[in-house]
Amino acid sequence: MKNTKINILMAITLLFVLACNNKENKSNTNQVAVADKDKKAETPSSIDSPCELISLEDIKTMFVTADFPIETEDKVLTYPTCIYKWEDGQVFSVRKIADQELKLTMPSEVLIVMVKGCTEDMYKRSTKVYKQPQEIPNLGDMAVWDSRMSQLSFLSQGYMFHVHVKVSNDDQGNMKKAIEVSNVIASKL
Numbered sequence: 001m002k003n004t005k006i007n008i009l010m011a012i013t014l015l016f017v018l019a020c021n022n023k024e025n026k027s028n029t030n031q032v033a034v035a036d037k038d039k040k041a042e043t044p045s046s047i048d049s050p051c052e053l054i055s056l057e058d059i060k061t062m063f064v065t066a067d068f069p070i071e072t073e074d075k076v077l078t079y080p081t082c083i084y085k086w087e088d089g090q091v092f093s094v095r096k097i098a099d100q101e102l103k104l105t106m107p108s109e110v111l112i113v114m115v116k117g118c119t120e121d122m123y124k125r126s127t128k129v130y131k132q133p134q135e136i137p138n139l140g141d142m143a144v145w146d147s148r149m150s151q152l153s154f155l156s157q158g159y160m161f162h163v164h165v166k167v168s169n170d171d172q173g174n175m176k177k178a179i180e181v182s183n184v185i186a187s188k189l
Contacts, residue, residue: 049074050112050161051082053185059084059110062180063167077113084110090168110181111164118160126160127153136179140186145178147171152178157189 047053051074064070064086073083085107092105115122123142127133130146130153137143140156151164152175163185165178 047114047116047159047189049080049082050114050185053114053188054082054110054112054181056084058181058184062177062184063108063110064088071107080114082112082114091166092169106166108167109164110167110177111162112181112185113162113164115160117158118155120155123153123155123160126162134175136182139179139182143182145175147175150174150178152182154182154186156186159189161185 051072056070056072059070066088068086068088071083071085073081075081075083086109087105087107089105091108092103095102095104115126120141127144127146130144131148133144133146135142135144136152136154140154143152143154145152149164150166150171151162153160153162161182163178163182165174165181167174167177
């Protein structure tokens with residue numbers, strides 16, 4: 001009996017809230033429509049994944065000179081993420097074990113994370129972890145490279161992108177390629 005009374009009370013409360021919201025929505029329809037239009041102009045909502053902006057063909061053209069199979073992943077980790085990996089032997093580390101040098105290869109990779117509706121403040125908070133940020137001119141509203149993370153982050157048209165490029169052991173080469181990828185992305189926004 002108690003549960004029935006509680007369910008009826010909840011149903012009446014829900015109907016009351018919906019009725020009130022409906023009246024508010026009718027009186028604010030114009031304001032909401034204008035606000036939605038402004039928001040859409042600020043951040044295009046039609047882009048759901050960074051893979052829509054940088055294709056497998058783009059990656060092949062920019063990075064892969066031979067016929068290496070490329071793994072592609074389009075998934076949402078915390079944010080929409082596009083991952084390209086291939087084994088070309090360009091990324092490696094050398095370890096000394098028992099007086100022997102051992103060369104360990106890792107896959108070359110390009111990883112792009114996209115954040116919609118990003119503000120300048122959000123961008124600054126996100127890139128605060130960079131220990132030695134290097135500003136990149138003429139890319140979006142603002143852009144910065146971090147060698148330690150081998151990552152370029154940039155803000156453009158309400159989107160923030162983190163572009164991780166590790167395709168060689170040369171930091172400057174990785175940065176140049178990250179700028180190239182970022183310019184392709186920015187041109188498609």
